Amino acid sequence: MKRSFSCKLLVSAALCLGSAVPALAADPVTPKVIIVAGWExxxxxxxAPGEYQDWVEREHLTESVTVRGVKEPILxxxxxxxxxxxxRSGPSELMALALDPAFDLKKTYWIFTGISGVNPNLASVGSVAxxxxxxxxxxxxxxDDRAIPKDWPYGLYAIGADRPNALPKDANHYGSVTDVAELTKAYPLNQGLARWAYDLSKDVKLADDPEIARRREAWPATLPASKxxxxxxxxxxxxxxxxxxxxxxxxxxxxxxLWTKNQGVFVMTNEESQTNQKEMRLLAKWGYVAPDRIMVLRSGSNPSMPPPGVSLTQSMGDEGPGQNVAFDNNERAGAPVVAELVKHWGHYQDHVPSAP
Structure with missing residues (x-):
């Protein structure tokens, strides 16, 4: 009784004096979906849009939210x-968000978005994967490719291997793994979830552009780049x-x-997907995010090699109108997935969707 009475007196006195009695922390925010863009x-x-603006405007992301330790508005x-x-400052902001106690991300779905170079052997500019x-x-x-052995296709190969298209013989070349079987440079996503997302978006009407259509004519009709x-x-x-x-x-x-053991196909190339996923794998290991709720959606702004008859230097970095179409189609393809997750959140909150 004395202890209870003393505590009440202390709290009452502190309130009267305006003292800093810690308030009970509000429940952490639990986002349903986080769409991650690389730049704007x-x-x-x-x-003029970048990777973020179409998502902000079409999903009506009107409220800015503070992330502890980050001065710029990123959320x-x-x-x-x-x-x-x-x-805005790279993948370190993923860490800042995850470590902010104001957020609980354990049931959050993630869609990592952005534009990429697209492999013309598999898709065309404006396509989404x-x-x-x-x-x-x-x-x-x-x-140097000019000095490689004659039977090599190029001078790039895995650390620990002795030639291109061979896996390393020693696991330690790529980090602290104990078994070469654990070694990978391919970060697996939830394939059932990816197929589910694809099924929702595969029939979306995508944007096109007359200039992009004209440029497609430079590709052989047998290649997907012409479509x-x-x-x-x-x-x-x-x-x-x-x-x-x-x-x-x-x-x-x-x-x-090589790294997907003949199961994956190269469609999109960019400069940040690998660093983002390294960060997310670390956050998953620490228990801040659920790795089976991560999706990656990339759209092609330019081909990763020039069409026949176009020089490398002329083609390098020439994205023309491809960027805006890639921004547009990225959101168009992802929107049905976001809408479905939100509409049936009562189910998806605890049950990760999957397609065979």
Whole structure:
């Protein structure tokens, strides 16, 4: 009794004096879906779009939300529990969000979005792909292609291997794993979830552009690059270096095939998917996010090699109108997935969807 009475007196006195008695913390925010974009042109709304703006405007992400330790506004939301995150300073902001105690992300679904170079052997500019793997193309050995053995296709190969298209013989070359069987540069996503997302979006009407249609005519009619934009399933390859051309496109196809054990196909290439997934795998290991709720949706803004008759230097970085169509179609393909998750959140909150 004395203890209870003393506590009441202390609290009452503190309240009267305006003292800093800690208030009970509010329940953490539990986003249903977080759409992650890599960058934005200018403002988030009202000007020329980047990877973020179409999502912000069409999903009505009108409220800015503070993330502890991050000075720039990177997070927005709507009333339905859909959030948008733009990584203005890179993947470290994923860590900041996950470590902010104001948020509980254990049941949150993630859609990592953005534009990419697109493999013309599998899709065209403006196409959108749901990934089953994110493949890391950074850590490798490189020899000048002009000085490689005659039977090598190129001078890029895995650390610990003795030639291209061979897996390392020693697991320790790629980090602290104890068994070479654990070694991978292909980060697996939830394939059932990816197929489910693809099924929802495969018939979405995608945007096109007259200039893009004209440029498609430069490709042989037998190649998917000559076709209008499409939704497909295929892997995204992340590499910090911006590569381009048929020789490197062949490497990318082989690299994805190698690390996914002939199960994956190279469709999209960009510079940040691999770093984002490294961060998410770490956060999943620590228990902050659910790895089986992560999706990756990339759209093609330019081909990863030039069409016949076009020089490498002329084609390199020439995205023309492809960027805006890629921004547009990325949101168009992802919107049905977001809408379905929100509409039936009572089910999906505890049951991750999957398609065979």
């Amino acid at each position: 042109n200018g403002a988030d709304t009202g000007d 927005r939301r709507n009333a339905q529990g859909v959030y948008g995150l733009v990584l 749901w990934a089953r793997w994110v493949v890391d193309g950074d850590a490798l050995r490189e020899l 209008p934009p499409m939704v497909l399933m295929g892997e995204t390859l992340g590499a910090l270096r911006y590569w381009h051309g048929e020789a490197r496109n062949n490497w990318a196809q082989d690299w994805v095939k």
